[in-house]
Amino acid sequence: MLLDGRQPDAIAQAAQALADGRLLGLPTETVYGLGADADNATAVARIFSAKGRPNNHPLIVHVAGSTEADWWPAVQHYATDVPDFALRLMRAFWPGTLTLILPRRHTVGAVAAGGQNSIGLRCPSHPMAQAVLHAARGHGVWGVAAPSANRFGRVSPTTAAHVLSEFEGVLNDTELCVLDGGPCDVGIESTIVDASRGRPVLLRPGMLTPAQIEAVCGQPLQQRDEQAPRASGTLESHYAPQAKVRLMDAAQIQSALDLLGADARHIAIYSRGRVRSPSQHLRLRAMPADAATCAQELFAVLRAFDDAGVKLIWIETPPPAPEWDGVRDRLQRAAA
Numbered sequence: 001m002l003l004d005g006r007q008p009d010a011i012a013q014a015a016q017a018l019a020d021g022r023l024l025g026l027p028t029e030t031v032y033g034l035g036a037d038a039d040n041a042t043a044v045a046r047i048f049s050a051k052g053r054p055n056n057h058p059l060i061v062h063v064a065g066s067t068e069a070d071w072w073p074a075v076q077h078y079a080t081d082v083p084d085f086a087l088r089l090m091r092a093f094w095p096g097t098l099t100l101i102l103p104r105r106h107t108v109g110a111v112a113a114g115g116q117n118s119i120g121l122r123c124p125s126h127p128m129a130q131a132v133l134h135a136a137r138g139h140g141v142w143g144v145a146a147p148s149a150n151r152f153g154r155v156s157p158t159t160a161a162h163v164l165s166e167f168e169g170v171l172n173d174t175e176l177c178v179l180d181g182g183p184c185d186v187g188i189e190s191t192i193v194d195a196s197r198g199r200p201v202l203l204r205p206g207m208l209t210p211a212q213i214e215a216v217c218g219q220p221l222q223q224r225d226e227q228a229p230r231a232s233g234t235l236e237s238h239y240a241p242q243a244k245v246r247l248m249d250a251a252q253i254q255s256a257l258d259l260l261g262a263d264a265r266h267i268a269i270y271s272r273g274r275v276r277s278p279s280q281h282l283r284l285r286a287m288p289a290d291a292a293t294c295a296q297e298l299f300a301v302l303r304a305f306d307d308a309g310v311k312l313i314w315i316e317t318p319p320p321a322p323e324w325d326g327v328r329d330r331l332q333r334a335a336a
Contacts, residue, residue, distance in 0.1 A: 001177040002160060005128045014179045015135035018144060023047065023171065025149050025163040026062075026132060027181025028124040030097055030189050030206075031156040031299065032163050033062065033146025037136070038078075044111040044145050050171055053152040058114035058230055060099050060190070061143040063123050064133035071095075071123045077142045078119050080105050085217045086195035092216040095125035097186055097206050101194040101229055112145035118196040118229045128181040147232055148189065149178075155241050155302045155334075158184040162303060187296035188326050192231050193221070203231040205325035207295060238333040241302045243268070243310050245335040247317045250275070256314070257282075268305040271316035283308055287316060291323040298327060302334070 003010040005027070017024050018035065021043040026035040034051065036043035038061045048055045061078060065071025071094060075082060079102035082090075086100050104110075104119035113119045121143070124130065133144060148156040149163040151170075157163045160180035167176060191206030193213060201222045202210065210221045224234070233239070248256070250273035257264060257277040265281035272287045285301055288294045305313050315331055318324040 001173045002164065003177055003179045005179050005181045010179060011128070011131045011135050014132045014177065015139060015141075017177050018132070018136045018141050019139035022174075023050065023176045024132070024144070025160060025176065025178030026129055026144065026146050027126055027160070027179060027184065028062070028129045028146075029126045029184060029186045030124070031158055031184055031187070032149040032160065033144075034149035034163075035062070035144040035146035037141045038109050038112045038143040038145040039141070041111040046175070047145065047147065050167060050176075051147065051150070051152045053147065055111075056114045056230065057235075058116055058120060058232060059112045059145040059147045060120040060122050060232055061109060061112055061145050062129065062133060063121060063143045064130060064137055065123050066095060066130065074142050075102075075121060078105055078109055078121060079103060083195055083198060085200055085219060088216050088218075089193065089195070089200075089213065090123070093208065094123040095130065096123070097125075097190045098122065098208060099190045099192045101192065101196050101203065101231060103196050109143075109145075114230060116229050120192065120231060122190055126181060126185075128179060132179065153235070153238055153240055155239055155306070156189065156299050158187050158299050183300075185296065187298055187300075188330055189233055191326070192233075194228055194231070196229060197227070201225065201228055203228055204233050205329045207292065207323075207326050209322040209325070211322060233333075236333065237336040239299070239330045240334045240336075241306045241313065243306055243313045245313045245315060245331070247315055247331055247335050250316050253314050253316060266309070266311040268308065268310040268313045269315075270301060270305075270313065273316060283310055291318070291321070291327055294318070295327050298330065
């Protein structure tokens, strides 16, 4: 079932679906999520089943709130301890693209947390997501567990149409409804910071830079270590299209095209630098020069290449600047 988010009753229908234990394709500013009531173990288990996701790979729980007074009760519902630096991060970046891993209250969210004693919480800024989360709160839904609404390991969805195509033949209208909130503004998943061990540890880069996080924390942001809890989107291979992805610098791309000449075919190229080829069978797409614009379109571009039936996707490696960390992370995992 596709709900037009512009219609006056769409939010109420979406919230009711969550309260009824159904799955919801939920628009956020990052990507579309496949959501369920985080405290409904049966509904959350359906997320894992529909995605083909290992049930020990934790989900992020989304909570409502435009102010601390709004989101703090939900944080207390799920977490037993919030370090001072984590609270500062919430105040600075919520609602927004930051997920925090916190010690989990043992009576809630066990299935969503993949059985861990920690849980990931995020307060999204997308107005439709906020409207649904607020309406669902009225039905007793404290939070919505919502990984990206795609089959496990594949390219994340940034439109409602992407969600529908992912689960066609997997979920029917009685099991899934999708709220159409338009294309996602950010386009890649949230930054994840582990705050469950008394110090900030970066588990997944996003559009927030380490410098931004450290400025709020007042302490260094450490890198993921062996003791880090499991977190969404941190497997070596992830975000992968059907076609084989290879990261190359601009010179390598041009050299490969020169070698293939007019025989080059079944190849898509996504690069900032201009490339030349006598072949008429290539798919060429210019990569934006700024990280935010690239992130916004990245997953849609990969999906479009797949839809065109290419076998290889050659992508120019993003610049080493911190603002490109999130895009680079997604591409490295797609290429793995």
